[in-house]
Each structure stands twice: as C-alpha cells, then as structure tokens.
Amino acid sequence: MNGFDAVFLSYDEPFAHRLHTRFERAMNMPVKRLHGVYGMRRAYRLCAEVVDADQFFLADGDFDIHSAFNPSGVEPLGEEVSMRVWRAVNPVTGHAYGYGGLKLVRRTALRQMGQAVDVLAALPGRTEFARETAGVTRFNQSPFHAWKAAFRECAMLTRGSEYGMSTTRATARIRAWTGGREGEYAPYVASGARQGIAFARQAAADRNAFDHLNDPAWLRARFTAVHGTPEGMRA
Numbered sequence: 249m250n251g252f253d254a255v256f257l258s259y260d261e262p263f264a265h266r267l268h269t270r271f272e273r274a275m276n277m278p279v280k281r282l283h284g285v286y287g288m289r290r291a292y293r294l295c296a297e298v299v300d301a302d303q304f305f306l307a308d309g310d311f312d313i314h315s316a317f318n319p320s321g322v323e324p325l326g327e328e329v330s331m332r333v334w335r336a337v338n339p340v341t342g343h344a345y346g347y348g349g350l351k352l353v354r355r356t357a358l359r360q361m362g363q364a365v366d367v368l369a370a371l372p373g374r375t376e377f378a379r380e381t382a383g384v385t386r387f388n389q390s391p392f393h394a395w396k397a398a399f400r401e402c403a404m405l406t407r408g409s410e411y412g413m414s415t416t417r418a419t420a421r422i423r424a425w426t427g428g429r430e431g432e433y434a435p436y437v438a439s440g441a442r443q444g445i446a447f448a449r450q451a452a453a454d455r456n457a458f459d460h461l462n463d464p465a466w467l468r469a470r471f472t473a474v475h476g477t478p479e480g481m482r483a
Contacts, residue, residue, distance in 0.1 A: 252304055253280070253299040253300050254271075254279040255279065255299060255305070255306050255307070256271055256272075256280070257282050257283075257295060258283045258284075258308070260309075261393065262390055263310070267307075267312055268281055270313065274315055274317060279305075280299065282294060288367050289462065292368065296359050303352060303354055303355070304353060305319065305351070305353075310348060310386045310389060311336060311385055322352065325376070328373050328374050329375070331353045331354065332377075332378055333346040334350040336350070336382065337384045337385070339384055340394070340425075340428035340429075344381045348397075349383075350383060353371075354373070357373055358371065388431055391433050392436075395433075396468075396471065398441040399443055399467065399471075401421075401444070402425050402426070404444075405421055406418075406445045406449065407451075407452070407458060422441070422445065425437065426445070
C-alpha cells in the first residue's frame with residue numbers, strides 16, 4: 249500500500265452509509281467518515297484534521313466507486329500538485345468528468361485553502377485531472393439532491409469554471425445537464441440546471457450572491473419554493 253489515508257465526506261445524502269461501506273470495501277482499508285458538518289468549506293478543512301497522512305483519498309457522500317479501481321497503484325502527488333481528481337460518470341447525462349469524482353488531496357493544501365465558490369478550486373498549487381474514471385457520482389438520490397447538484401454545477405459553469413475549463417467545454421457540460429433525460433429524477437436535474445443558469449445570470453453583478461451555492465438551507469428553501477415537498481421527502 250502507498251501510505252495514503254481516506255475520508256468519506258457526507259452531509260445528508262440518503263445513500264451515504266451504503267456508499268461509505270462500498271468505498272471502504274473497494275479501497276481495502278479503513279475509511280474515516282465525516283458526516284453532517286454544516287458549511288462546505290468548514291467540512292473540507294476538517295478533513296485535514298481527521299487524517300493521519302499528508303496525502304489522502306477524499307470521496308463525497310454521493311460517490312460510488314468502481315470495484316476495479318486500484319488504490320495501491322496510485323502514485324503520490326507531485327511536489328507542486330495539491331489535488332488529483334479522477335472522473336465520475338454522471339448517471340443522468342452519461343458524461344464523465346471531474347464533477348463528483350474521487351480526489352487525492354494534500355492535507356497541508358487544505359489547511360491553506362483560500363476563497364472560491366467551488367471550494368476546492370481555492371487550494372494552493374496545481375490541480376491534476378486523471379483520465380481514469382473511478383466511479384459514478386450518484387447525486388440523484390432524491391428529488392432535492394438531484395435538483396441541487398444540477399443547480400450548483402450549472403450556476404458555477406455559467407459563472408465561469410474556477411478550474412480553467414474553456415467556455416466551449418463549459419457550454420457543452422451545461423447543455424448535457426439541461427438535456428439529461430435518463431436516470432432517477434431526471435426532470436429535477438433539468439429543472440435545477442435551468443434555474444442554476446438563470447441564477448448565475450441574475451447574480452452576475454453580485455459576487456457575494458454565489459455564496460448561496462454552498463448554503464444547504466438556502467438551497468433547500470429555493471427548491472421547496474419551486475417544487476414544494478415531493479412525495480418521498482416528507483418527514
């Protein structure tokens with residue numbers, strides 16, 4: 249083994265416990281669990297405090313790892329690299345890119361994280377994107393989670409990728425999110441994508457407005473204002 253640690257970071261994802269168990273089995277190592285921390289930036293920073301190694305695998309609460317992924321073959325990060333991201337398949341659009349993908353992160357970089365809407369884009373140093381697809385990002389675990397994922401991602405892509413993605417590629421990603429017709433809760437994905445685009449255009453003159461994208465309470469209130477409380481989400 250390469251001496252890496254691993255963390256599974258979840259907030260309120262319905263399948264998080266199951267996916268954590270599957271992740272731990274596939275990684276063939278103990279995987280620390282951080283759950284329910286309010287504030288995305290705070291949650292990521294806390295990951296740096298629960299690990300025992302400077303470089304560690306980080307999976308979000310909707311990441312479903314491929315059983316064929318081989319962690320023992322992963323090379324450590326280069327000296328100037330703060331994070332490596334493996335692709336994940338979007339179950340609604342069918343595309344695979346860095347969204348929701350598995351990460352190898354440097355603990356010291358997390359401790360020096362700056363300010364960005366896409367929180368991990370504010371790490372010092374370089375981000376490296378692996379060509380390999382490591383799993384599926386099962387963000388569509390409920391109507392709200394499906395809507396939220398599309399809303400946030402399309403708002404950030406419309407604003408401008410903080411990872412340097414070209415406008416042409418960002419436009420193609422947005423088109424895929426708005427046109428996705430497959431998978432569970434696909435109509436909520438398309439709705440969230442369209443509303444995220446509209447939000448980004450309206451908020452373009454107010455940079456602070458984009459902080460709402462990392463506020464779970466604001467996102468849920470916005471979803472409920474449009475869709476109410478769908479069946480299966482009622483307490």
